[in-house]
Amino acid sequence: MSKKVSVWTDNRFWQRSATWVTGFSAVLLIWLTFDTMGQISMGTQKDINAHITKRVPSSTVINYKVEYKMNQRRGHEVPVIGGDDGKGNSLFKIKEEFFGRDDYTQKEADALLHLGKLTSQAKNCMDCHTLLGNGAYYAPDLTKAWLDPMWQKDGPMQAMTGKKTKEEAMAEFLQHPGKYPTHARMMPNLGITPKEPKDWLHF
Amino acid sequence: MQRQSSFKYEGQKLASWYFTVAVILFGVQLVLGLVSAIQFIYPSFLYDILDFSIARMIHINALVVWMVYAMIGAVYYLLPDETGIEVVGIGIAKLLFWILTLAVTVVVLVYIFIQIGPGKESTIWLITEGREYIEAPRWADIGIVVVVLGFLVNTFLTTMKGRRTGIMTVILSDMIALAGLYLAGMFFTDNISMDQYWWWWVIHLWVEATWEVMVGALAAYGLIKVVGANREIVEMWLWIEVAMLFGSGILGLGHHYFWIGTPEYWWEIGALFSSLEPLPLVGMFIHVLYDWGKEKGIKTGTGEDTSSNNTPALMWLVSNGFGNFLGAGIWGFFHTLPQVNIYTHGTQFTAAHGHLAFFGAYATILIAMFYIAVQGKYGIKKTKSHICFQNGDIPHNFRGFRNDCGTYYCRI
Numbered sequence: 001m002s003k004k005v006s007v008w009t010d011n012r013f014w015q016r017s018a019t020w021v022t023g024f025s026a027v028l029l030i031w032l033t034f035d036t037m038g039q040i041s042m043g044t045q046k047d048i049n050a051h052i053t054k055r056v057p058s059s060t061v062i063n064y065k066v067e068y069k070m071n072q073r074r075g076h077e078v079p080v081i082g083g084d085d086g087k088g089n090s091l092f093k094i095k096e097e098f099f100g101r102d103d104y105t106q107k108e109a110d111a112l113l114h115l116g117k118l119t120s121q122a123k124n125c126m127d128c129h130t131l132l133g134n135g136a137y138y139a140p141d142l143t144k145a146w147l148d149p150m151w152q153k154d155g156p157m158q159a160m161t162g163k164k165t166k167e168e169a170m171a172e173f174l175q176h177p178g179k180y181p182t183h184a185r186m187m188p189n190l191g192i193t194p195k196e197p198k199d200w201l202h203f
Numbered sequence: 204m205q206r207q208s209s210f211k212y213e214g215q216k217l218a219s220w221y222f223t224v225a226v227i228l229f230g231v232q233l234v235l236g237l238v239s240a241i242q243f244i245y246p247s248f249l250y251d252i253l254d255f256s257i258a259r260m261i262h263i264n265a266l267v268v269w270m271v272y273a274m275i276g277a278v279y280y281l282l283p284d285e286t287g288i289e290v291v292g293i294g295i296a297k298l299l300f301w302i303l304t305l306a307v308t309v310v311v312l313v314y315i316f317i318q319i320g321p322g323k324e325s326t327i328w329l330i331t332e333g334r335e336y337i338e339a340p341r342w343a344d345i346g347i348v349v350v351v352l353g354f355l356v357n358t359f360l361t362t363m364k365g366r367r368t369g370i371m372t373v374i375l376s377d378m379i380a381l382a383g384l385y386l387a388g389m390f391f392t393d394n395i396s397m398d399q400y401w402w403w404w405v406i407h408l409w410v411e412a413t414w415e416v417m418v419g420a421l422a423a424y425g426l427i428k429v430v431g432a433n434r435e436i437v438e439m440w441l442w443i444e445v446a447m448l449f450g451s452g453i454l455g456l457g458h459h460y461f462w463i464g465t466p467e468y469w470w471e472i473g474a475l476f477s478s479l480e481p482l483p484l485v486g487m488f489i490h491v492l493y494d495w496g497k498e499k500g501i502k503t504g505t506g507e508d509t510s511s512n513n514t515p516a517l518m519w520l521v522s523n524g525f526g527n528f529l530g531a532g533i534w535g536f537f538h539t540l541p542q543v544n545i546y547t548h549g550t551q552f553t554a555a556h557g558h559l560a561f562f563g564a565y566a567t568i569l570i571a572m573f574y575i576a577v578q579g580k581y582g583i584k585k586t587k588s589h590i591c592f593q594n595g596d597i598p599h600n601f602r603g604f605r606n607d608c609g610t611y612y613c614r615i
Contacts, residue, residue: 009439010439011369011435011438011439011442014439014442014443014446015369015372015442017442017443017446018442018443018445018446018449021446021449021450022445022446022449022450022453025449025450025453025454026449026453028454029453029454029456032468032469032472033400035466036400036460036465036466036469037397037400039465039466040394040396040397040400040464040465040466041394041397042393042394042397055396055464055465055466056394056395056396056397056464059393074467075467110393113393114393117391117392117393117395117398118323118324118326118327118391121326121327121331121332121334121391122319122323122326122327122330122331123319124256124257124260124318124319124331124338125256126334126335127255127256127257127259127260127335127338128254128255128256128259130549131395134335134399134402134549135335135549136255136256136259136335138239138242138243138255138256138259141549
């Protein structure tokens with residue numbers, strides 16, 4: 001085109017704008033990703049010993065009591081490990097047994113977690129359940145299943161499965177869900193229990 | 204009675220194969236969606252045979268795969284048209300089609316008959332990855348990457364050799380980004396926050412960035428094809444759309460990072476950028492109506508026939524503009540702010556948004572492409588939105604009339 005056109009109707013201008021906008025957004029996203037990666041990397045037992053709260057704590061939290069409390073600094077509820085100081089910060093003090101033990105080593109806990117996460121994917125859990133808001137909305141949300149009153153001491157699930165702790169009740173249920181009808185049943189699968197501690201500990 | 208196909212290029216014939224598989228998978232998606240819906244009401248339906256988890260998984264996987272097929276088909280269809288030359292490696296392209304189709308068939312059969320595996324690495328490799336939308340086992344992941352790479356190389360070489368239009372530039376760069384993002388979904392981690400962080404790179408940056416740009420490019424091509432829109436205007440719109448879609452969509456990714464253990468700054472970033480996401484969708488809707496009205500107006504002025512040359516395709520293009528804006532834009536905006544999302548997160552509201560958005564934004568535009576391909580295959584000058592029969596049995600409420608291609612019988 002020979003005649004002068006306004007910049008607003010010039011294709012080259014818009015092409016360049018599109019390239020710059022995309023490039024800028026992408027660079028910002030990559031930079032933020034690096035920051036986030038650092039913040040959500042998984043902690044270790046050393047962090048727990050040093051009382052450092054990680055967003056994603058060590059798998060050894062299965063040795064501790066886990067609750068869900070309002071955190072003043074972060075402005076929302078967060079998992080609290082081993083008791084809290086009243087402001088929603090973990091104290092890493094109160095222990096709780098998991099299958100009769102509260103002294104799982106880092107290695108043991110990691111192995112359990114690995115098996116649990118693999119199983120959750122191999123069984124397609126998320127195509128019925130929800131984890132951290134993702135998944136299907138057909139069956140109960142598993143994010144905070146660990147704290148679900150249904151499974152606690154006075155809840156119906158322990159009585160129904162005839163078990164004394166929530167992890168044993170969960171394991172029993174997961175292996176024979178058909179025997180303990182609650183609502184729309186889950187399919188029987190190899191309910192490898194160690195999966196549980198992982199699910200609620202995030203967030 | 205099969206008429207001789209009137210495709211000018213082999214690439215377009217290949218496109219019609221892709222479209223055929225896409226339509227079959229679309230059918231699979233509908234059936235399995237129906238099964239899942241029935242299971243919501245009667246939970247015992249097919250219990251332990253084809254559980255909700257499996258039905259739902261095939262439902263959403265069929266969705267993704269038919270759309271990917273239709274998109275690849277759409278690119279192969281417009282590629283020779285835009286560049287003015289045959290697809291460069293058409294032989295290899297056809298071979299890759301058969302490999303991909305075979306792999307998809309195997310994956311679906313494994314989904315249906317094996318369903319799940321033990322909690323071992325082998326399950327992830329051979330049966331399912333168990334991650335929503337991208338459950339495909341890892342061997343298939345790698346296969347998909349190889350096939351898509353072949354497709355990209357083909358598209359790239361053809362574009363470089365032939366005429367280089369704005370539409371092709373956008374599609375090419377978009378396809379490279381789209382394929383690259385798939386890699387972010389191919390690894391295993393014990394850390395679920397990490398898992399979901401990267402999972403969203405694939406899902407979000409597909410459906411809220413690269414796929415949307417693809418829609419913009421297909422709509423641009425469709426408008427030129429169907430109503431004879433002015434290329435310069437259409438391509439200018441396209442660049443503006445790309446700027447707006449990527450400008451809002453890339454950082455809009457933050458709205459998935461509200462509650463998965465990621466830092467709190469994602470609340471602000473996600474809220475800000477994702478609230479801008481509906482804007483380009485409004486723009487796209489206006490753009491379709493604008494071009495349609497403008498071309499019609501010009502034809503009225505010169506006394507020509509004002510109907511478009513492919514009414515069904517045009518109607519689907521318009522419903523795409525509206526559906527994208529409604530399903531993705533409005534429904535997405537409803538729950539994109541953290542203050543609202545804290546109540547809607549992980550509820551059926553997300554499912555409603557997902558359904559409306561996928562249909563409104565993607566199904567509609569791809570169906571429009573199907574109609575353009577049907578028109579191309581039979582060399583029809585003007586495709587009407589009537590149900591037509593040629594000879595054969597004519598129902599009593601149908602009447603014959605003549606048009607360019609002979610006598611047709613249409614519903615009165």
